[in-house]
Amino acid sequence: MTITNPTQLIDEFKKSGEFDRLRRDLLSHFQRSDRTEALKSRVDDIARQRLSSDPKLISMPNDAVQRELLGEIDRYPIVERAVADAPLLSDQSFIAGIRASLERTMSAGRGEKNNDTPNQSTPNLQPCDSGNPDFNTAIPQPNGALTPSSVPQKE
Secondary structure: OOOOOHHHHHHHHHHOOHHHHHHHHHHHHHHHOOHHHHHHHHHHHHHHHHHHHOHHHHHOOHHHHHHHHHHHHHOOOHHHHHHHOOHHHHOHHHHHHHHHHHHHHHHHHOOOOOOOOHHHHOOOOOOOOOOOOOOOOEEEOOOOOEEEOOOOOOO
């Protein structure tokens, strides 16, 4: 199939499995970060405030209480803030991996043969804030090699 518009590119990107892989990588990265506890704590605070401000919720069926609490949580932009604060989304090696995946998808859509596998051209996505003192971000080079960045190491 020849890709002629952005919608087709998105469809092919999803069919290739890359979208799901990126989604899993982002979720895994978030779950390993310290931001997870902050999000859970904020959700807990919102739910407790709602339950304490409306005593009739206690007598409602569980599914109705859950609907009410989810509606209350949705009123706050806590998920949007958590996503906006995700350092991986601004990590150059992560962006380079997405770009390489999209280029492979477009090449396949044009019928071009691309011998790169995802492991060859997509960098290993490790968390930027993992606390690993040996972790160093890498900057993709035009020849496909990754060189260490000048970001100081955590001590």
